[in-house]
Amino acid sequence: MELKRSEIMPGVWLSTLKTDKFKTACLSLSLLSQLRRETAASYALIPSVLRRGCARYPDLDALAARMDELYGTAVEPVVRRIGEIQAVGFYASIPEGAFLPGGEDVLRPACELLGQLLLSPNTRGGLLRPQYVDSEKEKQLERIRSRINSKGSYAVQRCIEEMCCFEDFAVGSLGSEEDTESINYKKLTKQYHTLLQTSPVEIFYCGRADEKELTAILRDALMTLPRGEIDYEIGTDVRLNAIEAQPRCFEEKMAVTQGRLVMGWRLGEAMEEPDLPALMVFNAVFGGNTTSKLFLNVREKKGLCYSVYSMTELHKGLLLAAAGIDFERCEETRDEILHQLDCMAKGEISEEELDAARKGVASELRMTMDSQGELEGFYLAQALDGTDCGPLELAALAETVTKEQLAAIARAAECDMIYFLRGKDEEDEEDEEDEEEIELSDEELDALLAGEEEEHAE
Amino acid sequence: MQSKAYPHLGETLYSATLPNGLQLRVLPKPGFRTRYAALDVHYGSAYRRFTLGGRSYDTPAGVAHFLEHKAFDLPDGDNALQLLSANGADPNAFTSTGDTCYFFQCAENFEENLRLLIHFVTTPCFTAETVEKERPIIGQEIQMYLDSPDSTVYENLLTQLYAHHPIRERVLGTPESLAEITADTLYDCFNAFYTPANMCLCVAGDVDPEEIEALAREAFPSERAEIPETDFGPAEELLPVEPLCRVQMPVAAPQYLIGAKLPLPASGAEAQRARITALLALRTLFGPSSAFYTRLYSEGIITRNYSYDVDFSAGTATFLLGGESRDPERVLAEFKRELAAAAESGLKSAQLERCRRAAFGARLRGLEDFESVCLSVADGVFDGYDALEAPVLLAQITKAECEAFLRGIRPEMLALSRVDPYTNT
Incomplete structure (x- = not known):
């Protein structure tokens, strides 16, 4: 299983x-762009709108029936x-x-369907259909709002948002509620064309077809892809140091039973020439698995929590540690986590x-070779980093990796944010009752949203 | 070992029942580096009351899960979770209403890790001290699930549907039931259920089935013990106890589950056929290509957060459909209308056949995941059917069978569980 890589059309x-x-093949197509507040919400919405219908299969019924025919x-x-x-794009x-x-081949029709979804949307007067745009816009808003449903991942996202509040990284993959609300179908059609013309495109395939056969199929399927001046100037701004001398603290209250502590660090000098394997081993020692310092000390020794772990974001150069704890044990847990990192630094x-x-x-890296989903993510990240080191080499x-390398990474890390999600006390409950008087009911909210939709339709 | 080939799937499954009663299954996967093993104990949170050797036991809620946490402790003070991890494996465990399952995957040292898995699951070591130490950790786990709308909406539904079957209680128990659990409780349940005759070991990966069998013969205790008689209480009526439950939590939009108790098939083979039939019927009428789904999706009533299933566990069969919706009552009303229309005029053949194709593709996809294959094989072992026969059965299910399943879900059997945002007062 050897990776082959080629430019099959410009960019x-x-x-x-x-x-x-494998018994199924995986094929993904990603349009790459710089993550920016102004465009994140719109670009995120594009594949969902395209997925509502294309010229050949104009609505969900026709599309779903076609996918059923192609054996799911x-x-x-x-x-x-x-x-x-x-x-942004599609995963097939x-x-x-x-x-x-009967050995029916569904690769070609599946690629054709992918091409039709991407390039031949169901339009009216050359514009993306307003009812599809508005409907998917509503769903994107629901998805952004539903981040609060899962308290663990919500706390991690909030920590990143507060920590990187001056950086585009804080925008999130779906953009903000406000930016999503301001999307309209005319502007979105323009942005869709810009994205098609200027984005570098990454396609990943893992399956039985060979590269030549697949290249021919994809060239046919993507024949009408407009290619203008490709914007290759995309990348990640890595901030090496914490914003302030002392870690910033942020506390949020919600009606929760368990507190969520999330701490964020900048990986600092370790990101100047990032050593991927060393950073991965560093995370494993700190809080990446059940032999880690956080698991053994914060959970097993001190019994502070059930869930505690650390993770890294190696494109942006962040280290995060998260724990679900009793509200009153926030300081104790924070100090223990800091102490464990300090031990590593020493x-x-x-x-x-x-x-x-x-x-x-x-x-874990070797097992990546057995999962198409993991391979897809791995090689997309490699393509963006411009590196060509496979999972087995890593x-x-x-x-x-040596102990000294890990200690150096720990020493370079600068704590930048301490975020805590805590429950509401009685005083807060009273405040909430006051708030509720001005908040809208579901029915009122629906009416308001319907009104907005009508405005767009006009 | 006996082998059975599934040529249309490109798989061969090796099976053996060891003299101690252990059920062993091996699925060789040439060309893969990952090797996976699951040791499934047929004992879950619903197995609270049982009789063994003439003695009756009534145990607190949450014992099976507590036992899962403490099973990793070894007599010499070591912890198997850490030992496996230190040896490059990725170990974990879960407890459901019907099973406790210990599993790991790794790229190297598989046999060593497998021996360790078998050793720790069959070697009890519970002390008053270690049990006390674990209590606050599980206490935090309970708190974590109390904040989860998914768990809440599901657990509430089970209490709405079931009058007294222990499936209605939380797998983790409550802070109160947790306080009642002692080292003796753990030993009682371990001695009763953690015997090879009540276990299934399923291995997938590039391994030699005969070598795995030899290892299993050597590593498991050799005696064959009696399996307890479990008491799930009297049979349940098909009607729910409480058709509607609403609670409030910090969520963005209402989360909901529609559910119904289903009659329990007489045998394992019937249960397998019933489940495949149910899923095909539900896909046809309520799946992603159904008029029901596309209409409600287009209208903004349902979102991509939507799924359905039929769950057989601990002597129960439950239908579930749900996700997120701004109007769960509307979903329920439309669901009932669709069922009534199908009862009246039947399913459309063309739609059914398309869904049969899609279901086949989905089953093929399911075979990529070692964990899901091993767990369904183990389920089949305990319930008396061959899980890998599913694609063949899928081709045989008739339209009449699907329609009969749908007619069996009568409107008065349905319950709706919802978790609403706080602003919804």
């Missing part, structure tokens, strides 16, 4: 992994933020002909800890 790069290991081929919108690059999962009755890392972390990271490098 359109195809990465293929030919393998007969799924072509779904995907929106991602990789560092400060926004990647396509059953391999070898396992279908080189207090046992041979067992180092060995377990190296093995864990190497094993795994071998992870096995050679």
Whole structure:
């Protein structure tokens, strides 16, 4: 299974992994752009609007019936933020002909469908249909608002937003509610054309077809892709230091049973020439798995929590640690987490800890080779970074990481934000009752939204 | 080991029942580096009351899950979770209403890790001290789920549907039931259920089935023990206890689940066929290509956060459909209308056939994931069917069977559970 990579059309790069290991093939197409407040919400909305209907299959019924016919081929919108690059497009999962009755080949029709969704939308007078735009806009708003439903991931997102409030990274892959609300179908049509003309395009395929065959199919399917001046000047602005001398603190209140502490660091000098395997092993020792310092000390030794972990964002250069705790144990947990990082900085890392972390990271990287979803994400990130080190090479490098490298990473990390989501006390409950009087009921909200939609239609 | 080939799927499954009663299944996956093992104990949170050797036990809610946490402790003070992790494996465990499952995946040292998995699951070590230490950790886990709208909407639905079956209680128990659990409770339940005859070991990866069998014969305790008789209480009526439940939480829009108790099929083979039939019927009438879904999606009533399932567990069968909606009552009303129309005029053949194709593709996709394959194989072992036969059965299910399933969900059987935003007062 060797990665082949070529430019199949101007600014359109195809990465293929030919393998007969899997029973379904995966094909993703991503349009890349700089993540910016002004465009994030609109660009995020584009694949969802396109997924509502194309010229050949004009509505959801026709599209869904077509995908059923292709043995449940799924072509779904995907929106991602990789560092400060926004990647929007489609991810397709396509059953391999070898396992279908009569050996029916669905790769070509699936690629054609992908091309039609991307390039031949269902339009009226050359404009994206307002009813599709407004309907998907509403769903995007619902998705942005529903971030609060899962308290753990909400707290992590809020910590990043507060920590990176002066950077585009804080925008999030879907953009803001306000920016989503201001989208209209005419402007969105223009932005759609801009995106098609100027975006570098990354296509990833993993399956049984060979590169030549697939290139021919994709060139046909994407024949009408307009290519203007491609904007290759996209990238992530890495801030090495904390904003202030002391970590900033932010506390938020919500009617929750459990508190959520999230701490954020800048990886500092470690991002000047990032050593990916060392950073991965560092995270594994700190809080990445069940042999980590955070798991063994914050959970097992001190019994402060059930959930505690750390993670890194290696495009932006962030380290985050999160724990679900009792409200009154915030300071204690914070101090213990800081203490564990301090231990690492002093080189207090046992041979067992180092060995377990190296093995864990190497094993995880090797297992990447067995998951199409993981491979897709891995190689998209590699393409954006301009590196060509595969998971197996990284795994071998992870096995050679030293304690000194980890201590240096820990020393370079600067704590920039301490975020805490806590419950409401009785005083807050009273405040909330006051607030409720001015808040809108569901019915009022619906009426208001309907009114807005009518305005757009006019 | 006995082997059975599934040529249309490109898979071969090896099976054996060891003298100690252990059910062993191995699915060789040449060309993959990942090797996966799941040791499934047929004991979950609903198995609270049981009889063994003439003695009756009535245990607090949450014991199966507490036992799962403490099973990793080894007599020499080591913890198997850390040992597996240190050896490059990615270990974990879960407890459901019907099962407790311990599993790991790794790229290297598979046999060593497998021995450790078998060793820790079959070696109890519970002390008053370690049980006390674990209590606050599980207490935090309970708190975490109390903040989860998904868990809340699901747990409420089960209490609405079931009058007394222990499936209506939380898998983790409550802070009060947690306080009642002692090391003795854990030993009682371990001794009763953690015996090879009540377990299934399922392995997937590039392995030699005979070697896995030899390892299992050596690593598991050799005696075959009696399996307890579980008491889930008297049979339940098909009608729900409480058709509607609404609670408020910090969520952006209402979360909902529509559910119904279903009659329990007489045998494992029937249960498998019933489940495949149910899923095909539901896909045809309520799946992503149904008129129901596309209409309500286009109208903004339902979102992509939408799914349905039929769940068989601990002697129950439950239908569920839900997600997020600004108007769950409307979803319920439309759902009932659609069912009534299908009862009246039947399903459309063309739609059914398209859905059969899509369902086949989805089953093929499911085979990529070692964990989901192993867990469904283990479910089949305990319930008496062959999970890998599903694609063949799918081709045989008739339109009449699908229609009969849909007619079986009568409007008065349905319950609606919702979690609303606080502003909804």
